[in-house]
Amino acid sequence: DIVMTQSPDSLAVSLGERATFNCKSGQSLLHSSNNNNYLAWYQQKPGQPPKLLISWASSRESGVPDRFSGSGSGTDFTLTISSLQAEDVAVYYCQQYYSTPITFGQGTRLEIK
């Protein structure tokens, strides 16, 4: 199984500041056949199901604000919120879909400082 490790476990950022989430996979998620990284990011607010933000490591979903961006390749990935808004308070998860079993990181909780 591919182990996904997120850091930090929690993060407190001031409104308008940058928030950075890290995700490390136990093996490369870069598929040689298509040069794509099989990594997604989700946002989960309390009492709600997760919402897809980013797929293929850096492709933002339609309707997701452009302050959210994904980067990285291979085993190290980053989700960045460029300017934190109050509505961004949530838990953020990374997920690999390179192979089954599909695995998620343990999540990073984002709070307002």
Add this chain to the structure above:
Amino acid sequence: EVQLVESGGGLVKPGGSLRLSCAASGFPFTNAWMSWVRQAPGKGLEWVGRIKSKKDGETTDYAGPVKGRFTISRDDSKNTVYLQVNGLKTEDTGMYFCMRGAPGGTYYDYWGQGTQVIVSS
């Protein structure tokens, strides 16, 4: 509008069984790979398993902790995917979400609101 509506959760004793359902609408269900994820209270997301489309063989994959106890099936005539959960343990307690796999059955672009399963004596 894509909708996924789970049902069938409840309170069950250890060793008991439930059948969870997920009714889908708003997209071509027959082509979709469907999955289940669960979330224990206050914990993270745990993948349970998936079922591929009929044209892709309708094969299933499961996470290790549920293999042999959980079974995913689908009824394309009803646009519904099922999760049969047997031999329930207290650690199976949580919210069970149904999701649609994006084309290729990879990441999950639509999620239901979930159905709660509580395993307790």
